[in-house]
Amino acid sequence: MNGTPMRDDLWCRLSAAGVVQGDTPAASITPTPWYVRAMLGIAGWIGAWFLVAFVGAGFVALFSTGPAPAAAGAMLCVGAYAIFRLAPDNDFASQFGLAVSLSGQIMVAIGMFDLLGDDFTVAFFLAVAVFEAVLAAVCANFVLRVWATAAAAVALGLALPDEAAALASGVAAAGFTAIWLNEPSWVRHAAIWRPVAWGIALALLCFDGMLAAGLDISSLGNDVQTASPLLLWLGPALVGLVLVYAVLRMLQANDMGPTSRIGGAALGAAAALAVVTVGAPGVVTSALIVLTGFAIGNRALFGLGVLALLGYLAHFYYALHMTLLAKSAVLVATGVVLLLAWAGMRWLLGDAAHPENARA
C-alpha cells in the first residue's frame, strides 16, 4: 500500500472489480482543483494587463503601427511557449509564462486589428481563431489551453457570416458532447483534451449568453433579428438534437435502448424540452451541461450548468421581447410540464420511482 487511506480503499474496490492489479500506485502530484486554476487564470490576466501597460508606457512607439505590436506580441508568446517547455512543473515559471503569453496575445490582437482592416472583420476573427488554436495545441499549460480554446472557438463563431451565426452554439454543443461523453478515448492525452473540453464548454456558454443578450454573434452590436428567421431557429434546433443524442448515449451507458419504455420516455422528454424552449437561448444548453456533468460524475461541470441555468432564468425576467404576462404563461406552462413529467416518471417506473427516502 502506497497511498492515502482513501486511495488504498478505492484501489481495493477497483482491484476486487478486476479493473486494476497490483499495489496502489504511488501518488502523483495532487490534482489541482478548478478553483485554484480559476484563481491562477484571473491573476494571470491581471498580471498580463500590467505587463501590457509596462510595454505601452515604456515603448510607446511599439503601438504606433500594426506590425510592431503583432511582432512583439508573437515574440512574447514564443517566449512563453519556451518557458512552458523548459519548466513545465515549476509554479513560478508557469504563472510567469501564462501572464507573458496573455500579454503577448493582447498585443497580437491589437496588431492584427490594425493590419486587417482596422475593424472587427471576418479576416480579423479568423486570424485570431487560428492563432489561439495554435497556442492551445502547442502550449503545455492547462489554464492557457482553456483560455486559448475558448478564444479560438468564440472568434470562429464571430467570423461566421450573418446567415450562419446562430449555428455557432449548435456546433459548439456538438463539440462539447463529442468531447465530454468520450472521455475514455482521450484520457491518456488528457493534458491537451481536458483543457480543450473546458474551453469548448465556456465557448458554448458564451455563444448562448450572446444570443440571450440579443447580440448577433456574427457582427458585434447588430440586432440578432437581421439574420434569416429559418437560420435563427436552426441553431437552437441543432442544440436540441445534440441534447437528444446525449440522452441516447447516457441511456446506452446504463444498458437501456431507445426502444425501451424508459429510453423512449427519456428521449421524448429531451425532444419536448428542446421544442418548448426553442426560443429561449441557454435553457437547453444548460440542461445539456447539467446532464453531462451528472452522467460523468463531474461536479464542477454540473455546477457550471446549474449556474448557467439560474443565470438564463434570471435574465428572462429582464428580457424585453415579451410582456410579463406572456413570460408568466411560459414559466407556469413549463413548470406544469415538468411536474407532469415527474408524475409520468413515477407512473412509468412504478415502485422503482420512489427515491424519497434520501434527502434531495
Add this chain to the structure above:
Amino acid sequence: MSAPRDIVVDWAERGHIRSEDLPKALAVAGVTPDSRAWIRFLATLLLSLGALLIATGVIFFFAYNWNAIGRFGKFGLLEGIFVAAAVAAWFYGPAKPAGQAALLAATLLTGALLALVGQTYQTGADTYQLFAWWAALIVPWVGVSRLPALWLIWIALLNLAIAMYFRAFPGLLGVVFSGESLLWVLFAVNGVASVIWELAARRGPQGPQGRWSARVLIGATGSMITILALAAILDRTNVEYLRLLVYVAWLGTMYACYRRISIDLFALAGSVLSTVIVVAALLGKLMLDSAEASGFLFIGLVVIAMSATGAWWLRRVAAEADR
C-alpha cells in the same frame, strides 16, 4: 481533499487503468450514477425546477397587474395556489423531494402574496418592509425544511431588505448611510451568517450536497470585504489603513478557520485571489504616480509571484488534506 473522480481519472491518465475500463472504474468508485441515483436526481430536478418555474411565473403574473381579474379573483387565485403548495408540503413532508419542492414554492409565493396586498391596498409600506416581512414569515418553513437552498434564499431576502432600507433612508444619518456603509453592514451580516452556518454544519452530518452552500456565503462575504478594501485604497486621496486592518483581520480569520481548524481549499483560493487583487491595487496607488513604466512591470511581477506562491501553497495544503 482530492475527490474520488480526480483520483480514478489520474490513475487512468497515468495508464494504471485501461482507457476502456474507465467507465467501469468510475462506476465502481461510486462517481458515476447508477439507475437509482439517476431516478433520485431526475425527480429532484423535475420537482424543484417545476416548483421554481411555477412560483416565479405566478410572481410575474401578479407583477403584470392584469386588470381583467378583479381584487377577489386575484386573492382567490394566489391564495388557492399558496394553500395547494402548503398542503402538498404537509402531505409529502419536508424529508421528501416533493415536500421540499412544495416548500420552495410556498416560500416564494409568500412574497407574491405580500406584494399583492401592498399593490391592492396601497399600504404605503416601503419595499424593504416587504422583504423584511417576507423573510420573517418564512422562518418556520425554512427551519422545518433544513434545506440549504431555502436558507440561502432567506439570507438573500435579508440582504435585499437591508439594501432597500439603505435606499429608502439614504440621508438619515448623513454620510454614515453611504453605499460603502451598506456594504459594511452586508459584510457583517453575511459574515455572522457564515459563522452560524459553519457551527451548524459541524454539529450535523455532512449531506450529499457537500459544502457548496457554505461556499456561496464565503464567496459573498469575501467579495464584499475585497470591494471595501479596494474602496479604502482607491476611493480617497490617501489610503485608509485603518479600514484595511479589518480586511487583514478577515484574511487572518479565513486562515485560522480554513487552514488551521479545518481545511477548505475553495475559501483559501478565494483569499489568495483577493490578496493578489488588493495588493496590486495598493501598489498601484503607491507607485504609479512616480514610476509609471517600471511601476507597471514591478506590479505585474508581484502579481505573478504572489499567485504562483499561492498556487504552490494551496497544492501543499491539498496534499496534506489527502494524507
